[in-house]
Each structure stands twice: as structure tokens, then as C-alpha cells.
Amino acid sequence: MKYLQFTFIPTPRSQTATDLLCAVLADAGFESFQEQEDGLLDAYIPANTFDEDSLRIALDSFPLPDTRLSYTWQEAEDRDWNEEWEKNFFQPIVIAGRCVVHSTFHHDVPDAEYDIVINPRMAFGTGHHETTGLVMAELLEMDLQGKTVLDMGCGTSILAILAKMRGAKEVEAVDIDEWCVNNSLENIELNGVDGIKVRQGDASALADMGPFDIVLANINRNILLSDMQQYVARMTAGATLLMSGFYEEDVPLIRAEGERLGLTFVHQKSDKRWTLVRMTK
Structure with a gap:
């Protein structure tokens, strides 16, 4: 199964923002998460189930109004976990x-x-x-x-x-x-x-x-x-x-x-x- 890897950048960065981001992304169909030491979050979703509107709705519902969210994405290669x-x-x-x-x-x-x-x-x-x-x-x-x-x-x-x-x-x-x-x-x-x-x-x-x-x-x-x-x-x-x-x-x-x-x-x-x-x- 092919996956897409999204890297989310919350500003300002905090553990609370990361935890809440995992929750709203899970509701949008993201299955796996990996926190980076610099406060960024990698999130993975099957390519065949990704829906841009669902992601937009999830990010619009983010419960920290003072936190700005941006992201990049790429196709995820199979990796040796x-x-x-x-x-x-x-x-x-x-x-x-x-x-x-x-x-x-x-x-x-x-x-x-x-x-x-x-x-x-x-x-x-x-x-x-x-x-x-x-x-x-x-x-x-x-x-x-x-x-x-x-x-x-x-x-x-x-x-x-x-x-x-x-x-x-x-x-x-x-x-x-x-x-x-x-x-x-x-x-x-x-x-x-x-x-x-x-x-x-x-x-x-x-x-x-x-x-x-x-x-x-x-x-x-x-x-x-x-x-x-x-x-x-x-x-x-x-x-x-x-x-x-x-x-x-x-x-x-x-x-x-x-x-x-x-x-x-x-x-x-x-x-x-x-x-x-x-x-x-």
C-alpha cells in the first residue's frame, strides 16, 4: 500500500499542539504519527484514502486558535522500520x-x-x-x-x-x-x-x-x-x-x-x- 507522508509545522510549537494535531488528523484518516525533536510532526495516510477536503476541515477545527499550522507532503517510500x-x-x-x-x-x-x-x-x-x-x-x-x-x-x-x-x-x-x-x-x-x-x-x-x-x-x-x-x-x-x-x-x-x-x-x-x-x- 502506498502512503503519503505529511510534515506538519505548528507555530508556536508545543507538546499540546502536537498531541491535539494527532487527534484531529486521526479523525481525517491519518494512521501513523512520528514526532520530531524540533517539534514537527510526520503523519502518514494511505494514498488511496487521502481527501484534501477532510484535511482542510480537520485543520480548520484545530482547537488552539493562536497556533498556525502549515505542512509539506511527499510520497512515502517503504522503509525498514x-x-x-x-x-x-x-x-x-x-x-x-x-x-x-x-x-x-x-x-x-x-x-x-x-x-x-x-x-x-x-x-x-x-x-x-x-x-x-x-x-x-x-x-x-x-x-x-x-x-x-x-x-x-x-x-x-x-x-x-x-x-x-x-x-x-x-x-x-x-x-x-x-x-x-x-x-x-x-x-x-x-x-x-x-x-x-x-x-x-x-x-x-x-x-x-x-x-x-x-x-x-x-x-x-x-x-x-x-x-x-x-x-x-x-x-x-x-x-x-x-x-x-x-x-x-x-x-x-x-x-x-x-x-x-x-x-x-x-x-x-x-x-x-x-x-x-x-x-x-
Whole structure:
């Protein structure tokens, strides 16, 4: 799949501006982000899904009126993401003191109860982003033994892998991006876990899948609001839905849609304003 690489220049530059820019760009279909040390942001979107009007609307909605945004773009070449991450000093990360995430090029990896190896390609999901960390920490607190789990928008399948390591009986991972599917298969093999099925597709692929005891959806606000009904339809009675990929101010919308579909709000957790919502059926 061909990608376009956009480099965004916020003026003035700040971490808040970068975080908010990621959020509005995700709503416009951008899938991957990489912050530069000088405050610039690289963002990637499939060439066949890019829509200039959607980008303009997203930038017009940017919530910092005193910040000016400009950008350049180019076609993104396929890259060796192991080399990119090694060059950018990607370090192992420990989640909730119990799970370490690292790549094959790392040495001196900390010991942990769960050890996950991720080789990133054009798919992000290494535990470093707040949303991934929030969902992983929640999974570490849950009883997954014998459960059926769906990882929707799986990316690297890091969540699916952790669910399987924690005793899930069957795990299915779905992503619309062929790169993510291929990267997921590689990561599953690297971790030596069995019983994870990976499928390319969107929420329409769920029609012949499940039902599931736990659904994980770390995507973005707009897709969650659009597809939540299809998630709920594939959940067992008493099932849990974990959603992330949005900000604290989006929680009322997410919660209202879940409750409209018959779900019960359990709690929310946040990290740097990125938020996880847990609901049950």
C-alpha cells in the first residue's frame, strides 16, 4: 500500500499542539504519527484514502486558535522500520510493572511477567503511545482466562498478543491495512503464540465472527462512534468493550453512544488527556 507522508509545522510549537494535531488528523484518516525533536510532526495516510477536503476541515477545527499550522507532503517510500526505530532510540517500555515491550534489536531488556517482541513496520502499536499503554494496563487487571477476544484495528496486534499470553482461549485481530495484517502475522510468530487469527477488513468483516467476551477497539473517536453498533452486535451477554484513541472531552459522546446501544459505563482512565472507556453489555 502506498502512503503519503505529511510534515506538519505548528507555530508556536508545543507538546499540546502536537498531541491535539494527532487527534484531529486521526479523525481525517491519518494512521501513523512520528514526532520530531524540533517539534514537527510526520503523519502518514494511505494514498488511496487521502481527501484534501477532510484535511482542510480537520485543520480548520484545530482547537488552539493562536497556533498556525502549515505542512509539506511527499510520497512515502517503504522503509525498514526496525532501522528507523533503532535510529530514533526506541527503548523497551514496561507497562504497569508487569509487561515489557521491545524489539529484536534491543539488548538488556528488563525482566517482566509478560515479554512481548514487536517489530514495527508501517503500523504503530509498541506500547509507547498513551492509548496503547492504557488498554494494555487494563488487560493486565482483567481475568482473560478462557475468554474470546476481538482486537479491532489491531495494528501490530500487541493487544491480541497480550490477551493470548494472559490466557484468552481464542483471539481474532482485524485491521483494514494490509501492512498491519502482515506485521501482525510477523509479531505473532515472533512471540510464539498460537490461536490468534488475523483478518484484513473493517467492521463489516465482523458479520461472521464471534461472539466475543471482550472487544478491544483502540482506533479513533469517529470510527468508534460509527462502528460501535457492530461491535456490540458481536458481544456476548456480560461482555466487556474497551475503547481508546480519543481525548477526555470525547468521553460524553462515546459514553452516550454506548448507553444508547444498551451498554453500561464502568469507568474511564486517562494519560495526558488520552482516554480509555470501559463498558459492559
